[in-house]
Amino acid sequence: MSDRVAICIPTYLAEAFITQTLTCAQNQTHQNLEIIISVDLSEDRTKDLCLDFASQDPRIRVLIQDSRQGWSQNANCAIKAATSPYFFIYFHDDIISDRYVEIRLQELSAHPKAASVHCDLIEFDLVEDIKPAHNYVGDPLNRVIDFLMTQRGTTLRSLVRKALSRNLYYSQQ
Numbered sequence: 001m002s003d004r005v006a007i008c009i010p011t012y013l014a015e016a017f018i019t020q021t022l023t024c025a026q027n028q029t030h031q032n033l034e035i036i037i038s039v040d041l042s043e044d045r046t047k048d049l050c051l052d053f054a055s056q057d058p059r060i061r062v063l064i065q066d067s068r069q070g071w072s073q074n075a076n077c078a079i080k081a082a083t084s085p086y087f088f089i090y091f092h093d094d095i096i097s098d099r100y101v102e103i104r105l106q107e108l109s110a111h112p113k114a115a116s117v118h119c120d121l122i123e124f125d126l127v128e129d130i131k132p133a134h135n136y137v138g139d140p141l142n143r144v145i146d147f148l149m150t151q152r153g154t155t156l157r158s159l160v161r162k163a164l165s166r167n168l169y170y171s172q173q
Contacts, residue, residue, distance in 0.1 A: 002032075002084070002085055003030075003032055003085075003086075003105060003109075004032045004033070004034065004083075004084040004085065004086070005030065005032065005033055005034075005084055005086045005087065005088070005101050005105060005159065006033070006034045006035075006036055006078075006079075006082035006083070006084040006086065006087035006088075007025045007028075007033055007034070007035045007036070007087070007088065007090050007101070008036050008038070008075065008078035008079050008081075008082060008087050008088065008089050008090065009021065009022075009025065009035065009036065009037045009038070009078065009089075009090045009091075009092055010038045010040065010071060010074040010075040010077070010078055010089065010091075010092065011037055011038065011039050011040065011042070011046050011050065011074075011092040012039075012040040012041075012042055012046070012071070012074065012092070013042050013043070013044050013046065014042070014044075014046045014092040014093065015042075015044040015045045015046050015049060017092065017093045018046055018049050018050060018092055019049060019053075020095065021090065021091075021092050021093065021094060021095070022035070022037075022049075022050070022053045022060075024094075024095055024096050024098070024100075025090060025096075026053075026057060026059075026060075027098050028098060028099075028100065028101045028102065029098055029099050029101075029102045030099075030101040030102040030105060033059050033084075033101065034059055034061065034082065034083065034084055035057070035059050035060045035061070036060075036061050036063065036078045036081050036082055037050045037053075037054075037060065037061070037062045037063065037078070038063045038065065038069075038074045038075070038077040038078040038081075039062060039063065039064050039065060040065050040068060040069050040070070040071075040074040041065050041066065041067055041068045041069070046092075047062075047064055050062045061081065063077055063078065063081060065077065075089055082162065084162070085161065085162050085163060086105065086108065086159055086160065086161060086162060087159075087160055087162055088101075088104070088157060088158060088159045088160060089157060090157070091157070094157075100119075101159070103119070104117050104118075104119065104158075104159035105159065107159075108159055108161060114161070115160065115161055116158035116159060116160040116161065117158060117159050118157055118158040118159070119157070
């Protein structure tokens with residue numbers, strides 16, 4: 001099976017930090033990547049900066065939204081465009097370790113029945129905190145209940161096995 005990973009980056013008014021985000025994505029030690037950026041209708045230079053990165057890196061694909069999508073639909077656009085067997089949502093103002101994809105992929109490979117894996121989240125700037133990752137184990141119903149009772153922002157950054165998550169996103173129909 002291919003170990004290609006899609007990094008899905010929904011953006012909106014991200015001019016101030018998108019360069020750092022895209023640099024983190026490009027610098028992953030796991031290089032078998034497709035980097036999909038969905039640029040929601042923005043009044044700043046986000047689109048131009050993303051297109052500039054794409055012109056220099058063939059792994060980057062930029063989707064330009066011609067109307068305001070909102071976060072969920074913009075993220076869905078990037079996920080739907082992913083062709084890799086694995087993907088994760090990478091927030092346009094986050095910083096990830098250069099080994100983020102490598103480590104998450106190793107974890108997912110070690111657990112073939114897992115749909116996704118995630119890590120601790122370190123918050124910085126205005127609030128400094130560590131939100132630890134949480135294991136969701138057991139039968140599907142108890143995993144969903146556990147998720148709903150303990151959900152943290154870390155799960156939104158999970159590396160997901162696409163084959164086990166076909167209905168992860170909602171269609172616009």
